[in-house]
Amino acid sequence: MNANGRRSIPTASLGDTVAITKEVLLPTLAKGPIIRRPRVVGLAERHDLVGTAVRRMQRLHDRYGDGPLLMRLPLLKQALVLAPHHVHRILDASPDPFAADSSEKRASLAHFQPKAVLISSGAERVDRRRFNEAVLDTPRPMHRLAERFRAVIEEETHTLLADARGRGMLDWRVFADGWFRVARRVMLGDAARFDRAFTRMHEQLRAYANLAFLQPQRRALKERFFERLNAYLDAADPESLAGVMAQTPVTAMTAPDHQIPHWLFAIDPAGMTTFRTLALLAAHPEHEVRVRDDVAEQDRRPELPFLRQCVLESLRLWPTTPAILRQTREETEWEDGIMPAGTGLLIYAPYFHRDDRHLAYAHRFTPEVWSGDRTSADWPLVPFSQGPVGCPGEHLVLMLTSTMLAELLRGAHYRQAAPAKLYATHPMPSTLDNYTLRFEIDT
Ligand code: HEM
Secondary structure (H helix, E strand, O other): OOOOOOOEOOEOOHHHHHHHHHHHHHHHHHHOOOOOOHHHHHHHHHOOHHHHHHHHHHHHHHHHOOOOEEOOOOOOOEEEOOOHHHHHHHHHOOOOOEEOOOHHHHHHHOOOOOOOHHHOOHHHHHHHHHHHHHHHOOOOOOOOOHHHHHHHHHHHHHHHHHHHHHHOOEEHHHHHHHHHHHHHHHHHOHHHOOOHHHHHHHHHHHHHHHOHHHOOOOHHHHHHHHHHHHHHHHHOOOOOHHHHHHHOOOOOOOOHHHOHHHHHHHHHHHHHHHHHHHHHHHHOHHHHHHHHHHHHOOOOOOOOHHHHHHHHHHHHHOOOOOEEEEEEOOOEEEOOEEEOOOOEEEEEHHHHHOOOOOOOOOOOOOHHHHOOOOOOOOOOOOOOOOHHHOOOOHHHHHHHHHHHHHHHHHHOEEEEOOOOOOOOOOOOOOOOOHHHOEEEEEO
């Protein structure tokens, strides 16, 4: 009961709160929310850390019911979302009353994008969201510049494969170098193609952002970063998103240059996902055959529908945004009681994506799960979140990743280099460390 004699949502015991902190929160933070720490990703893979977290969440649901479940913390009001229908409720009713600009997100993202839509609210959020959707062509499966982006991907994949052949192996370093050349050309134009120093500056800022308020802001570095970014935006290569931005109306609130750092940051996990999908296909030859049919049809059907399903499935198995965070603006009512205003909510995506109590396919590669449109009546699979705050870059990401995969598959055949990490006959691991994935390639 709360002070007004009304029933509060359930609260975890002290022992369970410690277990949640140790098994769910700390490993998620340690991996790096804004930029990954490769050593911790490797540790998570070896020690099945995400599997342990999912099993902990299942036990909490068995013990406390649908919740949401408040943690017993001294200063913070933080709750875990345990029921599928609550995921839909929260995401569909964002940003009000479930605000996206939670305190920890603001502290962290202020390091490199203080005016980004994700940490904006009120009229500013509405305006910045409009701008993001307009430039990213949010509702369209194929961005208006898709043909140009495909040409960029073809060129960079060609170079990337030549590099890999020279080394006798395709590894993360070669792949990521090619992927970021694509990303810089798509976002900023051809002049940025080899500007690796710009990407490094952004990575440094993201590394500070990983530590949120524990780290002072690096103002000089941030200024240099924005200066370089604005030089690209001023030049506005018409065959890049910078060029689309230049054609898109802005208001005094928009802060266009503060939207791009988020795109540059979010394109990194899209690269990880592309590389992981390649591993899934190498381990599942029966799917690779269907994918190659998709590739053969690309000129007639550029959306590459089956490849997109494979990318989405890779994101179900290994969501790159495992923690979707919200904060309540007001008191909210749930079946199990009242939740106070200002409570942080954590939707831990792997718990829903891998809940083997309900999903027969939880640990298998099943791209067919994504063959139709998913709605709020379905089990929540939310790699791109959903609702009014859902990722406005989803189609662009699916277009870039599936086109890159098509080009990689057109250029070569891939075998996981020993020791292989994925076997079609084994459950998919709870983490797939992209940094240590390697492929042998034949033409
Ligand atoms: C694998 C790649 C990506 C994944 C899995 C992903 C996923 C997500 C998720 C889960 C959110 C919502 C967070 C929430 O509900 O709180 C989000 C927000 C967002 N994403 Fe993505 N994203 C990806 C790539 C991108 C890219 C490449 C762009 C831009 C080019 C982008 C633009 C955005 C923006 C602007 C938001 C903030 C939306 C808002 O606050 O209204 N994302 N993304």
